[in-house]
Amino acid sequence: MPKWMPFNGRFVVGDVYRWSEPVWKPKARKTSKAVKIGERLIVAQLLGVEGELLVFALMSSQTTNADLWWKAIPGLKADKPLRKNRATLAKRNPERRPWGSADGEPARSISGGSKFLQTEE
Numbered sequence: 514m515p516k517w518m519p520f521n522g523r524f525v526v527g528d529v530y531r532w533s534e535p536v537w538k539p540k541a542r543k544t545s546k547a548v549k550i551g552e553r554l555i556v557a558q559l560l561g562v563e564g565e566l567l568v569f570a571l572m573s574s575q576t577t578n579a580d581l582w583w584k585a586i587p588g589l590k591a592d593k594p595l596r597k598n599r600a601t602l603a604k605r606n607p608e609r610r611p612w613g614s615a616d617g618e619p620a621r622s623i624s625g626g627s628k629f630l631q632t633e634e
Contacts, residue, residue, distance in 0.1 A: 517608035524559055524567060524599065531556045532607040536576065536586055550582035557595055567602060569595040 536551040557569035574589045
């Protein structure tokens with residue numbers, strides 16, 4: 514199992530990222546309060562950018578229910594690309610999978626140099 518590296522403020526096309534996000538109960542009314550019913554751990558590869566949205570290919574998704582929720586939470590579908598806002602995803606403290614070989618990280622900086630996306634802080 515690969516060790517994950519902390520997010521350094523750059524999203525590079527082709528990298529694999531892992532992050533955790535809450536799962537919310539569907540609202541019955543506009544005025545009802547949002548209720549967190551679980552947590553989802555997502556592993557996805559960055560395919561490209563569409564304005565402020567990052568487009569990912571889902572690799573795996575693991576959902577755990579909160580203590581108060583008893584129903585099964587539907588999973589994400591791998592056939593559709595994930596679109597996440599760059600600023601929102603940066604707040605979730607994503608982790609990046611390092612490139613395969615020991616000399617892979619310098620190659621990553623060379624090959625992905627023109628394709629990285631700096632997040633605004």
